[in-house]
Amino acid sequence: MCGIVGYVGKRQAAPVLLDGLSKLEYRGYDSAGMAVYDGKKIQMQKATGRLKVLDEQTHGGRTMPGTIGIGHTRWATHGAPNDLNAHPHYNQDETIAVVHNGIIENYLKLKKKLTAKGYTFRSDTDTEVVAMLLDYYYKGDPIEAITKVMHRVEGSYALGIIFSAHPDLVYAVRKDSPLIVGKAEDGNLIASDVPAVLKYTREVYFIQNEEIGVLSESQIRFYNIDGEEIEKEAKQIEWDINAAEKGGYEHFMLKEMNEQPKTVSDTLNPRIKDGKIVIEELGMSDEEIRSLRKIHIVACGSAYHTGVTGKYVFEGLARIPVEVDLASEFRYRGPILDEGTLVIIVSQSGETADSLAALREAKKCGALTLGIVNVVGSSIAREADRVMYTWAGPEIAVATTKAYTAQLIALYLLAMKFALVRGRLSDEACASMIKDLKAIPAQIQMLLANKGDIQRFANRYIAAKDVFFIGRGIDYAISLEGSLKLKEISYIHSEAYAAGELKHGTISLIEEGTLVTAVVTQEELYKKTISNIVEVRTRGAFVMAVTNEDNTEIEKTADYVIYIPKTNKYFTNSLAIIPLQLFSYYVSVGKGLDVDKPRNLAKSVTVE
Numbered sequence: 001m002c003g004i005v006g007y008v009g010k011r012q013a014a015p016v017l018l019d020g021l022s023k024l025e026y027r028g029y030d031s032a033g034m035a036v037y038d039g040k041k042i043q044m045q046k047a048t049g050r051l052k053v054l055d056e057q058t059h060g061g062r063t064m065p066g067t068i069g070i071g072h073t074r075w076a077t078h079g080a081p082n083d084l085n086a087h088p089h090y091n092q093d094e095t096i097a098v099v100h101n102g103i104i105e106n107y108l109k110l111k112k113k114l115t116a117k118g119y120t121f122r123s124d125t126d127t128e129v130v131a132m133l134l135d136y137y138y139k140g141d142p143i144e145a146i147t148k149v150m151h152r153v154e155g156s157y158a159l160g161i162i163f164s165a166h167p168d169l170v171y172a173v174r175k176d177s178p179l180i181v182g183k184a185e186d187g188n189l190i191a192s193d194v195p196a197v198l199k200y201t202r203e204v205y206f207i208q209n210e211e212i213g214v215l216s217e218s219q220i221r222f223y224n225i226d227g228e229e230i231e232k233e234a235k236q237i238e239w240d241i242n243a244a245e246k247g248g249y250e251h252f253m254l255k256e257m258n259e260q261p262k263t264v265s266d267t268l269n270p271r272i273k274d275g276k277i278v279i280e281e282l283g284m285s286d287e288e289i290r291s292l293r294k295i296h297i298v299a300c301g302s303a304y305h306t307g308v309t310g311k312y313v314f315e316g317l318a319r320i321p322v323e324v325d326l327a328s329e330f331r332y333r334g335p336i337l338d339e340g341t342l343v344i345i346v347s348q349s350g351e352t353a354d355s356l357a358a359l360r361e362a363k364k365c366g367a368l369t370l371g372i373v374n375v376v377g378s379s380i381a382r383e384a385d386r387v388m389y390t391w392a393g394p395e396i397a398v399a400t401t402k403a404y405t406a407q408l409i410a411l412y413l414l415a416m417k418f419a420l421v422r423g424r425l426s427d428e429a430c431a432s433m434i435k436d437l438k439a440i441p442a443q444i445q446m447l448l449a450n451k452g453d454i455q456r457f458a459n460r461y462i463a464a465k466d467v468f469f470i471g472r473g474i475d476y477a478i479s480l481e482g483s484l485k486l487k488e489i490s491y492i493h494s495e496a497y498a499a500g501e502l503k504h505g506t507i508s509l510i511e512e513g514t515l516v517t518a519v520v521t522q523e524e525l526y527k528k529t530i531s532n533i534v535e536v537r538t539r540g541a542f543v544m545a546v547t548n549e550d551n552t553e554i555e556k557t558a559d560y561v562i563y564i565p566k567t568n569k570y571f572t573n574s575l576a577i578i579p580l581q582l583f584s585y586y587v588s589v590g591k592g593l594d595v596d597k598p599r600n601l602a603k604s605v606t607v608e
């Protein structure tokens, strides 16, 4: 959560900070603030609400003179979202300012000690403790003070710090929360994520755990936690800058949904060579693949839903037992893992705190770990034994769409590869599946073109109170994601159920007119799910079905039918999810909600 930006250079800092923060608002958006050294002292400006409030307050930053500063956009963890708790935070005499992303777990203990030493706190945040602790340790050498603070605080942090006694330097510190440094022509920057600096530079350093960056207008130096200078190599960012802009679309979510034909192709095509699946980055010999005894797929939110699909695909195709876990559960349940286990961590951001902790737990237990990750160079990508990137590009909307469909492709490819090596899939069957995979981008395009009909249908449900999603097998996994998409951006209560489970309690919630979305793409289960549709319709439900184009029989049972083109039974998720994404999007638009930044959420959940 939270986005950090810092700048030191020739330009006026505040407009640069605001611009950078606008690219990070997806990380949190309940309040924002900036601290700028104006030549005499550190000035601070904070505002509750979206970044635009701060922007208006400072006239686009113009009212804050100075060429060095730090900024922050917040997703509140400790302390309500208000001006007092918004970052930056000062030390006692306002000579040090700090912005922070992460959680200082021992802040209460430290706060008590500092209070006993005479420090007075103005906010309820854990961050303010860092500012005061810096003050306590600062005896003229910032690096010395910072390293002492790093030894004292527990938890996760990415910090941006300025000292009025060192008015030409920005300090950047990280442990378990992302932070990068951008080297630009007329100054240098720090940021939580690459899009914030792309306007100024493509030359980026990734700060690693327990490292410190010190930036002046023309120089960047790095230190370790012992205060020793270290060397780091800059990386060149290849992204298209437009990838992080709306490009004429009303919302990022709409843009990202429309990018799916490309992002699916980008994830798929480099791994198909001469008609064969080639996953070089997997780095597993056939012998290793054959000796695998178990797979764990571990993730959060939508990434977890791709894992649920993955279970059906791996087990169905490769006959390897798969357990799927929510990362927040996995890390504390003492999972039984050993050398014969592959743990796949799925994450768009590669920074999700629970997923990262699960990865570390898996490594500790001796399992081989594979990250399926979208953000290049992110923590999970760096720490997993192997990494398979989903080439979806930057995803800005909080509700994931293109990263989700790219993750599905990565899992299909892995499952097919394992099935081939383990003798469960013939070359001919694999070739036919590859043909189906290659058809998916065009099929997604076709489904996206049907947006008008879905928008009209969605408009009828903007006042809905409850919506249910039902399906069996892979259709259940699709239902989970359809339901999450709807609730997170429309604020309509919705639940996904394995269709057969509904009558064990939940069916009592069905009333006259309740919308039930039935996903019916698994031919061998058609009849079973249709029986469940009949059950809910008998109790007054209105049923929207998403099914295969040849299942026209369903029109006798469902009230409204959306057809998806023909594909392999393991790949239907990639198609059936498109109308469900569109449905959620148009319900949210119809309700006039902030589609890209739904309340209480943030794109990257870097706290437990």
Ligand code: M6R
Residues within 6 Å of the ligand: 300, 301, 302, 303, 304, 346, 347, 348, 349, 350, 351, 352, 355, 398, 399, 400, 401, 484, 485, 488, 603, 604, 605
């Ligand atoms: O970055 P990650 O893929 O690890 O994020 C996991 C979840 O937080 C994420 O999928 C979340 O559920 C999405 N907002 C759903 O649209």
